Amino acid sequence: MSGKLIVFEGVEGCGKTTQLQRCQEWLVGQDSPEWFQRFAISLVVTREPGGTQLGCELRQLLCEDNKALSDSAELLLYAADRAQHVKEVLKPQLASGAIILCDRYTDSTIAYQGYGRGLSLSLIDQLNSIATGGLESNLTLWLDVDVEVGLARTKNRGRLDRIEQANLEFHQRVQWGYTELAKAYPQRIVQVDSSGSVENVQQQIRLVLSQHFSQWYPD
Ligand code: T5A
Numbered sequence: 001m002s003g004k005l006i007v008f009e010g011v012e013g014c015g016k017t018t019q020l021q022r023c024q025e026w027l028v029g030q031d032s033p034e035w036f037q038r039f040a041i042s043l044v045v046t047r048e049p050g051g052t053q054l055g056c057e058l059r060q061l062l063c064e065d066n067k068a069l070s071d072s073a074e075l076l077l078y079a080a081d082r083a084q085h086v087k088e089v090l091k092p093q094l095a096s097g098a099i100i101l102c103d104r105y106t107d108s109t110i111a112y113q114g115y116g117r118g119l120s121l122s123l124i125d126q127l128n129s130i131a132t133g134g135l136e137s138n139l140t141l142w143l144d145v146d147v148e149v150g151l152a153r154t155k156n157r158g159r160l161d162r163i164e165q166a167n168l169e170f171h172q173r174v175q176w177g178y179t180e181l182a183k184a185y186p187q188r189i190v191q192v193d194s195s196g197s198v199e200n201v202q203q204q205i206r207l208v209l210s211q212h213f214s215q216w217y218p219d
Contacts (some may be wrong), residue, residue: 002094002097003041003093003095003096003098003099003100003106004094004096004098004100004107004128004139004216005008005090005094005100005102005104005135005137005138005139006035006099006100006101006102006104006137006138006139006140006141006209007097007102007104007107007139008020008101008102008103008104008140008141009104009105009113009140009141009142009143009178009189010143010144010145010150010178011145011147011150011171011174011175011178012050012143012147012150012151012154012164012171013145013149013151013152013153013154013165014143014150014194015143015145015150015153015194015198015201016103016104016141016143016150017103018088018198018203019141019143019194019197019202019205020045020101020103021045021200022202022205023101023202023205023206023209024043024045024088024101025076026202026206027042027043031042032085033210033213035213035214035217036213038054038123038148038217039217041098041099042088042096042097042098042099042106043095043098043099043100043101044088044092044093044098044099044100044101045099045100045101045102046080046085046100046101046102046103046210047102047103047104047118048078048081048085048102048103048104048105048108048180049062049077049078049081049104050081050088051081051085051088052081052083052084053079053087053090053091054080054081055084057083057087058080058132059081060080061077061161062074062081063161063162063163064077064161064162065161065162065165066162069162071113071117071118071119072119074113075098075109075113075117075119075124075127076127077095077153078108078109078113079109079127079128079130079131080107080117081130082105082106082128082132083130083131083159085190086131086132086133086135090102090135091133091135093118093141094135102137105137105140105190106128106137107140107142107177107178109124109127109128110125110128110177110181111174111177111178111181112174112177113162113178115173115174115177116166116170116171116173116174117170118173120218124170136188137188137207138188138212138216139190139208139212140188140189140190141179141190141192141208142178142182142189142190142191142192143194143201143206144178144191144192144193144194144195145193145195146149146195147168147171147172147174147193148168148173149153149177149195151164151168151171153212161203177189180188190199191207192204192205192208196205
């Protein structure tokens with residue numbers, strides 16, 4: 001049985017890391033849904049950037065306050081992180097049948113480096129294709145929240161990383177990118193209203209996951 005790749009995406013502070021952890025607790029915890037136990041599916045939680053040892057080092061370079069990093073260098077570092085992650089983690093785990101919950105993937109590069117930084121979308125498609133070897137997500141949950149709301153959440157949390165410090169227009173272009181992606185790939189991307197409470201968003205996600213699992217693993 002081949003596994004499934006489920007990706008969490010969205011602008012800064014959309015709550016994806018919080019929701020991904022809640023999903024993990026749900027799937028492997030005491031309230032684990034019957035369908036998850038029945039198929040004895042193994043669960044892997046990972047992220048980009050930083051899902052491998054090399055990726056952790058690249059993440060430091062990408063997230064720390066490094067004003068000298070050019071837009072093209074940034075793009076290539078995200079691509080390098082992804083290439084390593086796909087080869088070392090995603091493909092082997094999917095081949096062994098795991099369900100993977102992944103914090104960010106190819107759509108982040110399109111939204112941030114393409115729409116946000118204004119780099120060529122066709123070049124990004126080529127780089128994504130080289131880095132992934134064609135591996136697409138089975139489901140991408142786009143946690144949709146107003147940019148201002150998301151940024152306010154991250155500010156409450158304390159020190160901002162390099163990209164969080166970018167201006168509001170940059171983050172609005174990133175949001176536009178996600179909107180365009182959701183229109184272009186409705187079969188893969190599901191929009192989740194992420195403006196409500198953590199519990200409310202989690203309920204929406206559980207519903208989407210339950211529906212997809214019943215299609216992927218019919219009785
Ligand atoms: N990046 C990444 C690119 O530019 N290109 C790429 O190709 C890739 C892969 C690091 C950076 O890399 C960029 C994007 C990023 O700038 P990251 O680690 O995913 O990527 O960084 P963030 O997006 O900053 O992720 P965070 O974990 O910091 O934020 P999340 O996941 O959006 O939000 P979360 O869950 O940590 O929540 C943020 C705060 O909000 C609260 C939480 O408690 C927390 O304090 N919160 C809520 N508050 C109220 N209501 C809710 N519903 C809430 N949900 C969460």
